[in-house]
Amino acid sequence: MDQPIKKPSIKLSVYGMIVTAVGGVSYFLLTDIPFIRNTAAPNIALVVVGMAMAVWGVVKRRSKGTIIAAGVSAFVGLGLIGSLTILMKLPEAEAIARTSDLLPDFTLPNQDGVPVTLSSYKGKGPVLLVFYRGHW
Amino acid sequence: MKDAGGAVIAVSADSTKDSKKVVERYKIPFDIVSDEGAKVIKQYGLLFHEPMGRGEIALPANFLIDKNGKVAWRYISSHVQLRVDPAETMAEIEKLLK
Known part of the structure; x- marks a missing residue:
């Protein structure tokens, strides 16, 4: 009697999809934590591992289930990586504030509408420039 | 100041x-x-x-600019809720004004 050949299960791809989803979704839920927001290291790791698992699952068993799981995985995984690339790109202006010795001059109205120019203090005295949130 | x-x-x-x-x-x-x-x-x-x-x-940030217009000290917060420490700011000002 022939034993039916046992096909590898689709579980690996499904787990891979779940791992990817956890990595991706958790990033957006945990952005208040500076480590997560600035590096997204655990999220990237989860997403990469998840995608690898899902794809490996397809290699081991090519079926509708594994292909769908791998597809969702890729979508979420690449979506996270894509979003991070956009979110974490430091605009050039930021580099100026962080490293440049000379800051951009400006003239802005004070609370009485009188214009205040930053460079007007040059040669006169030091300035403490405080950027604060206000009401926004 | x-x-x-x-x-x-x-x-x-x-x-x-x-x-x-x-x-x-x-x-x-x-x-x-x-x-x-x-x-x-x-x-x-x-x-x-x-x-x-x-x-x-x-982002909250403080810049201490010296008489010649150069940045003597800066602090840029990494998070909108992290305010600059006033004690640190005062210490830096005092250092500059010495």
Whole structure:
């Protein structure tokens, strides 16, 4: 009697999809934590591992289930990586504030509408420039 | 700072009307300038995009600029809720004014 050949299960791809989803979704839920927001290291790791698992699952068993799981995985995984690339790109202006010795001059109205120019203090005295949130 | 011929300038995106209210309410002895439209905030690279799409906000930051217009000390917060430590700021000012 022939034993039916046992096909590898689709579980690996499904787990891979779940791992990817956890990595991706958790990033957006945990952005208040500076480590997560600035590096997204655990999220990237989860997403990469998840995608690898899902794809490996397809290699081991090519079926509708594994292909769908791998597809969702890729979508979420690449979506996270894509979003991070956009979110974490430091605009050039930021580099100026962080490293440049000379800051951009400006003239802005004070609370009485009188214009205040930053460079007007040059040669006169030091300035403490405080950027604060206000009401926004 | 005034005695040293300098100034403290606070910058926010509030309107001059709102800044005036703040100055009067807290009896603030220095200037609060209005960067409506956040133009200067953007120039300084302090505009921060909230990832959840909650909008744009300025990162708290302090710059201590010496008499020659050069930056003697700076602190840029990594998070909108992290304010600059006033004690550290005072210490840096004192260092500069020595």
